[in-house]
Amino acid sequence: MFLGNLASLRYFLPEFAVTATILLLVVLHVVTKSPKSTGSGFLSLLGVGAAILLAGVSPAGAGRSIFEGMVAYDGFAVFFKVLTSLATLVVIFMSMDSRDLAGRSQAEYYIFLLSTLLGMFLLSSATDIVMLYLALELVSIPSYLLAGYLKGQEQSTEAAMKYVVYGATASGVMIYGFSLLFGLTGSTQVAEIGRSLAAGKATLPMLLAAVMVAVGFGYKIAAVPFHMWSPDVYEGAPTPATAFFSIGPKAAGFAVLIRFYFTVFAAEDPGTGLWRLTSAVDWPFLFAALSALTMTVGNLVAVKQNNVKRLLAYSSIAHAGYMLMGFVLLSSAGIEAILFYLVVYLFMNLGAFYVVVVVSNATRGEEISDFMGLGSRAPFAAVVLSIFLFALTGIPPFSGFIGKVYLFAEVIHRGVYWLAIVAALNSVVSLYYYARIVRAMFLEEPKDASAIPVPAVSFAMLVLLAAPTLILGVYWEPVARIAADSVRMLTF
Amino acid sequence: MGGFPATVDFSNPYFAVLVLLAIALAMSVGFVLLSQALGPKRYDRIKYSVYECGVDPLTPAAVRVSVKFYLLAILFILFDLEVTFLYPWAVLFRSLGLFGFIEMAVFVGILLVGLVYAWKKGALEWQ
16 A cells, blocks of 8 residues: 555655755855865765665665555665665765865755665666656756866866757657556556556557666666767766766666566566566567677776776776676576676776776876886886776676676576577677776886875775675675565566 | 566557557657658748747847846745745645644745745845
């Protein structure tokens, strides 16, 4: 049953923590005389920390549909709330260190960051297409502002402009798809739409609606062919914001993709654990093609990049492709693999970006040539970056390998061998460009041999990010269990 | 597999919409092409100039508009929307009771924080 507004409030505590922090930040920014102080960063840390705690200790039990069916409260939503909050927490630490942002007004940056976080909370739990659209915009609009935060820098402005134009187009197409769905079924409730569509037979408008909605979600997770915005945005945006885009909105995009498609177009068969398709659309093939295309384009273009931020942008496109592999099979095990991979990806990707921030603070550059000789200039940073890069490649002792094993296992288990082969070839290609950075760090002479300082906070954060990357490579069972528990989605 | 209907179903209620769409498209494109093909073309300097109610144009058409207009417009939309929420609330004030009052206080409070921010930032000053 749906819970009313008042009864829902106790299931909405993490959102309250974030909202209160945003309001406090605005008030503090207005009353304090020094907008450039780091106080707002600490306040945001407290707020996000509180949100994680509240999400962790929120009333447990079966899933509930709260706010009259607008938002779901279930294990799936809680998983993504904790995941996106963790990403935001690391990004806040990164931002407090970053030289990109020093000397600029701080409070507004954190307000945008936390607004995006609030949007991601809602996006991962929305069960009504109106709420879903609102949440998507709440993620998108502050993201545009974050991308253009380096006012006066041409690249940053270009990034924001491209982001807005692509974003507006994608969300326009998506909401048109929503309107078709509403016209076909007469309901805005995702579950109700699913039931209605299951009853009738497949029609052209239904196919159109499904594809149009996929455009909106594909844009959020930067899947090929909706990825064009991401390299320019990733390059132009302040580096901490780039790190944030590469995991936060992407994770939320996967959350909404999974929840929406599984509620509207499929239902789980309790016997086989496979999701029975309720439409005549050949989803497995469609998503397999999308996945193969996304990882191949991402990896092949990454090979040619010389800017590390751009390289990581294409690598993040490729990783979205790997993760889509779990979606192809429409099975619970596939979704578990995606969730597990997102956790692994969170640590290794944010870690890689963290080192980029540390290095570019010192060298003022993000080209691969700026990383030359890092092994002697900052041995610790070079070693952890190598760990993150090899984890991203998916080489055995690191967590990325286990993440890929889960994704591959599901694909092979269901007999989609060609996709597994494409993904394996892609991993080989990715080794080339990740190893290029490692080679520059250890085998090439630096232009300037002075040591690069690693501040204490950065050091601690890098250790905290590297530890899970190493530990999850040998002892991953608890996280895999959490991912498996979180797949229980609210479907009624 | 495949969602496409194999044959055209004329009894489908949307068929009329399709016909309308086809005619509308044909007419709009057709008339543009027709006037292009049949119309006389005598171009001179006056014809190329910008049409401004028959008066000679004074300035180029692409003028830079101050960003303050957009700022004010956004603030206007914000508080205009606030009013559209306040009206039905005021009408139903008695039946909504204390809960409605608190809910609206929270809503207005959040907007108030925004107003203070905009004010302090000088968004309401026109220089």
